[in-house]
Amino acid sequence: MGFYVVQALTGLASASALFLAAAGLSIIFGVTRIVNFAHGVFYMLGAYMAWTLTSQFGDSVLGFWLALIVASLSIGVVGLLVELTVLRRIYQAPELFQLTATFGVFLILQDVTLAIWGPEDLLGPRAPMLDGSVTVLGHPLPSYDLALIVLGPLVLAGLWFLFYRTRWGALVRAATEDREMLGALGVNQRLLFSTVFFLGTALAAFGGAAQLPKGGADLLMGLNILASVFVVVVVGGMGSIPGAFLAALLIAQLNAFGILIFPQGTLVLMFLVMAVVLVIRPKGLLGKAEGASRIESRALIEAAYPAPGVWERSFWALAIAALALLPLAGDAFALVLTKDILLFVLLAASLHFLLGPGGLVSFGHAAFFGCGAYAAALLVTYAESSMVLALLLAPLLAGCVAIIVGWFCVRLSGVYFAMLTLAFAQVLWSIVFQWTSVTGGDDGLLGVWPDTWANDDTVFYYLVTVLAIGGILLLRQAVHSPFGFATRAGRDSMLRAEALGLHVKQVQHVAMVFAGALAGLAGALYAFSKGSAFPDYMGIEMSFDSLIAVMLGGVQSLLGPLFGAGLFSWAAHELSTLSYWRGILGLLIVVLVLAFPRGLAGIPAAFRAARERLA
Amino acid sequence: MTGKRVGLTGLLLAGVMAAGSFAQAAEPIRIGDINSYQRMPAFTEPYKKGLMLAVEEINAAGGIDGRPIEVISRDDDGKPGTAVRLADELFVKEEVALITGSFFSHVGLALASYAGQKERLYLAAEPLADALVWEKGNRYTFRLRPSTYMQAAMLAEEAAKTDAVRWATIAPNYAYGKDAVAAFQTVLTQLKPEVEFVGEQWPALFKIDAGAEVQALQRVEPDGIYNVTFGSDLAKFVREGELRGLFEDRVVASLLTGEPEYLDPLRDEAPDDWIVTGYPWEQIDTPEHNAFVEAYQARWDDYPRVGSIVGYNTMLVIIGTLKEAGSTDTEDLVEAMSGLQVDTPLGPVLMRDIDNQSTMGAYVGRTAVKDGKGVMVDWRYAPGENYLPKDDTVRARRPQN
Missing domain, CATH: 1.10.3470 (ABC transporter involved in vitamin B12 uptake, BtuC)
Structure with a gap:
């Protein structure tokens, strides 16, 4: 019995980590409709930046958590700069075009990270006071897992407060529903987009920083997390934060118990879950139909492809x-x-x-x-x-x-x-x-x-x-x-x-x-x-x-x-x-x-x- | 004005080059090098440094019959298709005598197939796949580094000496992990028939859910654990395992974990008393190896990794082959490399003519933490020739024509 409880708690901790990594992507997509390939690289940068800061100030409890937050905010600023210099200029382009830009950003920042921090994997610091393990029904559980189990829902609650109890949140929700209408009502969309991108990037970075005590920082982590976070966001329903949380929970628990029965299933499990969910619920677990039909109609420009002229024939x-x-x-x-x-x-x-x-x-x-x-x-x-x-x-x-x-x-x-x-x-x-x-x-x-x-x-x-x-x-x-x-x-x-x-x-x-x-x-x-x-x-x-x-x-x-x-x-x-x-x-x-x-x-x-x- | 200056510089340059070609009448011998430099810099940069050190040494000594060696490097981006195109480029456009390099097994296998088809020489440096010289082996492909089988056999030998009977394995879910587990099971069962394998875990490469995997291993209550995970997976596995008490009173045998590439990033959290294969470069005290370390550190201001010694030995084998062959014709080179013996910092290495595998060995020992970093203790050099299957087995696994 105790074994299964601890396995479930381990699954919960992984779910929280996954949710932290995915939440920002969902927010950015919900508002800007950008399929942000660069999300993984911000996740990675968050881990690297937090590694640098915690190695300076990470010995005390306060210092450690402050380092994580400061790292996330500073990577948020990097995200903001990307939004201002690149994405802002191409909002008028067909929406999926922006993913090309974010792909370019991904490649650039990946090499910047290599240039700054070098090629070797960095071992993550342990969290002060949370570096041991506790015994649950006779089985040890790392105490940092408990922190993660709390952290996920805490961030979820914080985001809920932000979206449903502040004016900014109301505007973001409005933008998710109908961007043109919001613009017609005189809301400054540019500012809204920039702040959303900042928040989403900072959350990605926090996701990377928060998993440091579970492992470390390496150059492949951005690419490796990317598929997972897309799956979480889509299974949950694009743009739905509680959906992302639910999806992270589902996937992490299935994984935790799945490997006991079918250890070879690690490669495919997540994608099988996504396929099954999408076949049964085409908009994800908590996705809304309206948001999606809008994406469909705006996804690509309606090109006519005229018959080839003399130039083309030649x-x-x-x-x-x-x-x-x-x-x-x-x-x-x-x-x-x-x-x-x-x-x-x-x-x-x-x-x-x-x-x-x-x-x-x-x-x-x-x-x-x-x-x-x-x-x-x-x-x-x-x-x-x-x-x-x-x-x-x-x-x-x-x-x-x-x-x-x-x-x-x-x-x-x-x-x-x-x-x-x-x-x-x-x-x-x-x-x-x-x-x-x-x-x-x-x-x-x-x-x-x-x-x-x-x-x-x-x-x-x-x-x-x-x-x-x-x-x-x-x-x-x-x-x-x-x-x-x-x-x-x-x-x-x-x-x-x-x-x-x-x-x-x-x-x-x-x-x-x-x-x-x-x-x-x-x-x-x-x-x-x-x-x-x-x-x-x-x-x-x-x-x-x-x-x-x-x-x-x-x-x-x-x-x-x-x-x-x-x-x-x-x-x-x-x-x-x-x-x-x-x-x-x-x-x-x-x-x-x-x-x-x-x-x-x-x-x-x-x-x-x-x-x-x-x- | 500028035009004139360029003209003058050009004239000067031409003069210098003409003078140079008088002094050094021979064309350089070109060697192609294909590797995942951008994808896997932590492993391939030391490799390149080792390779280039050997090149600079031979060129300083006058090259091969007066001809210097020139290495032309290309980045395969970790993709087998790209690697094959680059092989074409190197042979066709750059006119290299042979190609070497590659880190990933599947890239190595693609190049091996290319070499066999186009009848060009490929010396695989780092890829570990057994199939490279056995099931998929061919006359034109050689491999330097001790293969998955050899290193697993070294660990199995040590593991057989312990009391552990019930074994569980954990390996990344791809060919290397599967080969490594299969080889370990085969050799350990041969040496100690009473062992049983009670559990196996297969995390996705670099996506390990360490907590859940550690728990799954706990559940089958093994006496011994055989680990093949590496890199960021290993860091997560070690940390979760320590926190959850997985390694207490258990024997752990772990492939490659003693290599500086994998051990050093773990710093003071390096595992204690694991049986590992690796490379304790700072403790090896032979004149040949000391000379290598000294030269390496002087040239690169860095310490050698396994990649460095593999790169260095790769070039020594190439130099030996070129000297033996006396030409750059592929058939001559293949003849020369087959059965070639070369003295390396690790001792003599033979390129076996039975399967084109070298007898370069590895170091087997236990891990410990000293002065805040992981080291190998109680280690010994395990010569490769002792860990290869019997000749009949090799012949059965390798296509014979």
Whole structure:
């Protein structure tokens, strides 16, 4: 009995820690609608800053807790600076565009942390007076766990007071409900956003600082917490603080008891919970329907994608000619790099078909890329299939997976759709990761090389080029086809589209399968190009990289995402010889985002506007 | 004006270079190095420093037949796909003789597959996966560092000497953790058939819920605990375990925990009396090792980690191979590296021709806390050749052609 009580208390402490980390994200999203990738890095900075301060002043009880608070507030100021210098300038851009900026900020601050505190893990200080353990029904429990168990609800109560008993809180709640109306009533939204961002960041930092006595500070903690806090916020219902608390409680307790029964379940449990909750309650545990429908309608601008003009046709002619002649240039590595870039561009183009014409923001698109790669690799490994057969079957198999995933996902919309795609991607990832006897686990499947006839670098380059360009042209053909018009109709006005007899959910489902199959083609080619399939081909990072590439290029255009993906993968390769190259890449992203809030595709318009101003 | 100055400087530079090429008529030998420098700086920076120290020493001594060694480094970002592209870049564009490096096992495996396919030489420095030289091994892939199996076998040998019979294991939930647990179970059961394994925990890598995992281990009441967690997971596990009394009166065997990379961040909370593999660099007192430590500290103003000695030995093996081969042709290099013996600061190391695994060993001992930091005590050097399975077993696990 005592064992289970202590296990439950341990779960409570983890729940509090998780809630502290997630609360700020929920607040920021609720008000500003920003999907804040940088949240994890603020969490990490909070831990580092608190580590520095507690090593100076952390010997007394007062000093320790003051150090934690001062650290959180100072990181809050960093968050405020980010809001003022970066985010404030792009509130007018389509809402999901801001996640690109926060991704850039994430990369920059990650390297800043490395530069300041160095690469070695830092061991967290113990909390004075709470450095021992107490005995509960015969079992020891760290006394700091008790502090955490109190701290979570305390912060929850504090936030409740702030939101329901102050004028500022009333304004924040109003902004969560209806931002335009609040603005029309003369409330200074800028100030409101800035204060909200400050509070959210400070809370993230406090979450990081508060877990110091449980471990320490390290450079991976920001990235590692990110998925967890997104899950907590979504399971709870975006923007709902009590929901986040409930979700943290649910996940932490399931984890605490789950590992007793099924110790291998640690990778997948959280995402299974999210998938189940979202399938049963599409708005999360305590999420409100109104808030979400607003997100949906405002998520992306309603781009029309005019039929290609003479400029665009000549661009394609030139591009194809250049790609065809490239092997004559005699630079063998250029072929390798171009091949990799083309495959990433195809992945991005297939994602853009969902994002742009479909209005479906997928956070888990790499799942299909990975499925294609694994389908090919499994066929080669177990059925000794030829490359041609594998390349034919892989997109079909990826499409089949998309049929299943899509069936669940299209019931949802907006950010909940995005998070459910992420959940499925993670579940697929953990299947591949865990099922070692078949998939090789994270050691991957090796020896997936092209057939002898295509083994030559130039031949394989042409194969990739033809298939990738073919896939991209097929996607753009689809945009201009009746099917493409139907997806756009569903995106722009679901009610009208349904009244016209379109089965919008079905159209979206087909769009997902189509995009998934083409991502699968890219994945299969990638597997043959690298000779292997690994779980990280379908990992979160791959999904987000492709998402960033599309956003960077500009959702409202068809060519933009292609350039975005090309630039992204080319820059990542070229910069990688520099030290701190990820930070530099982040800086490049932020600069581009600020200069061209409509993505690379907005550059011509930006120049036209500038010329008109001059004239 | 500026143009003229540039012109003059250019002329000067050209002159200097011409003079240089007279003095040093030979082209440098280029070596490609691929590693996760940005993702895992705590491990890969010491590696690079060790590698470069050996390069500077050989170049100062006149290089190889007058040709200096030039290392071209690339960052794989921890991604196997990227690593394979970089391998292409290094071989095709930079024309390196061979590639080395890599930290993560899956990146190492991807490069091994590449090496086998393209018939290019890859010397894996740090990745631990057994499959790298066994199930997925090939003629063109060699590995320096003692593998997961070897280090687990070293611990199992020590663990068998204790009274512990009931064992529980905790390992990160990925290939390295699974390999490490499987190898430990195999070897310990061979040495001491009465042992039983009563529980296993598999926390997600770097996402351990330490309190709950410690409780789960408590519940099965083991005599001994075998730990494979490392890095931030280890810090959390140690702290929770201490607070909850998990380690009291229990034998703990812990993989890699004695390496400075993992032991030093724990400072005065380093675990007491655990059986570990590691690298007690400050206590090793042989002329070869003292010379290495002295040179390393003089060059980098820092102390060596395991990564440093692995990097240094990697370059010694490469230098030995180049000297033996007398050319930079891949087939000559493979022939030369296979069966090569090199004297390193840790003693002689043989690149076994049976599986391309080196016999570089590790240090096995117990942990203790002295002067506010973790150290290894009662340690000994465990030569790698003693901890490899019988040749028949190796042949059965490695594709033979």
